[in-house]
Amino acid sequence: MKKTLVALAASLAMSAAFAQSSAPAAASAAAPASAPGAQREAHVEQRITELHSALKITPQQEDQWSKFADIMRENARTMGDLYRQRVAQRNTMSALDDMKQYGQITQANADGTKRLVDAFEPLYASLSPEQKKLADANFRQGGREHGHRERRHPRAAAPDAASVTKP
DSSP states (O other), X not given: OHHHHHHHHHHHHHHHHHTOSSSOHHHHHHSOTTSTTHHHHHHHHHXXXXXXXXXXXOGXXXXXXXXXXXXXXXXXXXXXXXXXXXXXXXXXXXXXXXXXXXXXXXHXXXXXXXXXXXXXXXXXXXXXXXXXHHHHHHHHTTTGGGTOOOOOOTTSOOOOGGGOOOO
């Protein structure tokens, strides 16, 4: 069970490091600030821009970069939609519905992370040794230098700091 929680926390942290959730800035600007996921959605374009600059993406790498950034946007939209749906239905859901919906969110996060990794692999392969060092450092930090924090589901048991190890 502890390994599952650690894996889930690591997956959520990695997902947050890559994307910071949904929709382009223009779409999120139309959403009220209190809308679920709106804050995360507002950060996706900023994170894409920050990563593009930090990794020093070259014109030759733009095609692979675009594929990766598009997956970030898709994942962000999907997760934002699921969280909005969850909040909209929270007062009418049964405990079983709540658990099923959380399962959908968890599965969507896992599927999105797989798509993101699949898009990142060819991009990473195209990076120079210097760029790979930059990517390694950036993702190892989990985006914390950009104000991004690891997010946990509020109902998930938070493992103690000693039990969370990096792979």
